[in-house]
Amino acid sequence: MSKITFPPLNTLRAFETAARLGSFAAAAQELSLTPAAVSHRIKELEGRLDIALFIRQPRGVILTESGRRYHGRLATVFTQIEQATKELRQQGVDGPLTLSAPHSFIHYWLIPRLANLKALYPGLQIKLRGESELLSFRDNQADIGIRFGTGDYPNLHTEQLMGDAVAVLAPTMLISSLSDVRSESLLQTQLLLEDSTIQPSEPWNTWQPWFREAGVEWHSSLQKLQFSDSSLTLAACAEGLGLYIGRYSIARRLLQNRKVQAIMPWRSHEFAYYLVSHPAEVENPRVRAFKQWLSEEIRNFQMP
Structure with missing residues (x-):
């Protein structure tokens, strides 16, 4: 009996993807190839096996009976390969990781996405600390931090x-x-909610620039109510207490749910979010895994 030569992996992958998606074009997109390249690889595979795997039609392709059986076995194999690769990449990821981040970021941005992180790295034991003070990261209080600021964090690795x-x-x-919902009217009549942690270096987080833009005179005697962090201030706004200068990153869900709405145009903030850690932790597998996941989530997050 003649020995069957094992088909090249790239031809098997092209077949499995095209069979799963039911289209050479869709397979080409997933594999970053041209449809012609996918078609060529599948023809090569059919030639090696001397069996037709697809029936070509004017509007697409369908599997032959042999192709259907072959795909059923290959799909299981590729799933096992993907799982083995995933487990290999996760070596060293299982274990504790303590993250220090502003309470508002954890509450409104991170928590709604944590299920994705746990699904990707089920062995990652994450602990969250809600705080804005910058840690030294030398006393084992946290492994990694997220801070909103200028990016000037001496002696720390910053991204x-x-x-x-x-x-x-x-x-x-x-x-x-209300019948009069003009921004200039609201600024003069409504309670102004403030985050007491706002720094003078954040001009668009203070009321004076907004009053100037609306053409309204600023009075220090205007009614104000202060909170200890932006999370509490945003919650108070959503409950109807008054106006708040809010960041889009933490207000997005409340905006989408129509709990709050912007009454003036969005302005780019002077500050940004930074990932900070002790330089010695940069190659920590758990830190790297978290950073990779976080970067992907941020890529899918659209600013106004």
Whole structure:
């Protein structure tokens, strides 16, 4: 009996993908090839096997009975390969990782996405610390941090993650109850909610520039209510207490759910989000895995 030569892996991959997607064009897109290249590889595979795997039609392809059986076995094999590769890449990822980040970022941005992280790295035991103070990362309080600022963090490894935008937000329930919802009217009549941690170096997070843009005179005697962080301030705004200068990164879900709405155009923020860690932790497998996941989530996050 003649020995059957094992087909090249690239031809098997082209076949499995085309069979799974039911299209040479779709397979080409997934594999970053041209449809002609996919067709060539499958013809090569059919020639080696001396069996037709697809029936070519004017509007696409369908599997032959032999092709259907072959795909059923190959799909299982490729799933096992992908799982083995995933497990190999996760070596060293299983274990504890403590992240220090602003409470507002954890609450409004990170928590809604954590299920994705746990699904990708089920063995990663993540612990979250909500805080804005910069840690030394030498006392084992945290392995990695996310900070919103200028990026000037001496003696730490720093990588910019994403920028942000700000706007004056108003509760939708308040807007729907008023007849005059012009921004200049709202600024003069509504309670102004403030985050007490805002720095003077963040001009668009203070009220004066917004009043100037709206053509309204600023009075220090205007009614204000202060909170200890932006998460509490945003929650107060959503509950109808007053106006708030909110960051899009943390307000997006409330904007989408129509809890709050911007009453003035969005402005680019002077600060950005940065990933910070002790230089010795840069090659830590758990830190690298978290950073890779976070970067992918950020790529899918669109600013206004």
